[in-house]
Amino acid sequence: MAKLRITRVKSSIGYADDQGRTLRALGLKRLNQSIVHDDSLSIRGMIIKVRHLVKVEEVSS
Numbered sequence: 001m002a003k004l005r006i007t008r009v010k011s012s013i014g015y016a017d018d019q020g021r022t023l024r025a026l027g028l029k030r031l032n033q034s035i036v037h038d039d040s041l042s043i044r045g046m047i048i049k050v051r052h053l054v055k056v057e058e059v060s061s
Contacts (some may be wrong), residue, residue, distance in 0.1 A: 002039040004058040007032065010053045025046050 008028040012020035023048045026046055027035045036059060047056055 002044065003036050004039050004047075005034055005036050005059045006047065006055045007034040007055045008053060009055050011052060012037075012050075015053070019050050019053065022046050023053065026050075026054075028054070 004026065005042060008031055009021060011031065012023055014043070026043070039058075047054060
């Protein structure tokens, strides 16, 4: 299964509250923090919601 590295590159201050909660649900608390998630439809949906605040890269297993 493919994996995605998600990095928070921008603050959620000034954006809707649900976008900040989506970042927290992904596990991103601080700027420039990276996490690795399995590629799934639910994770992709969350990434799309905050695509202007994160950077996404595919990671080889």
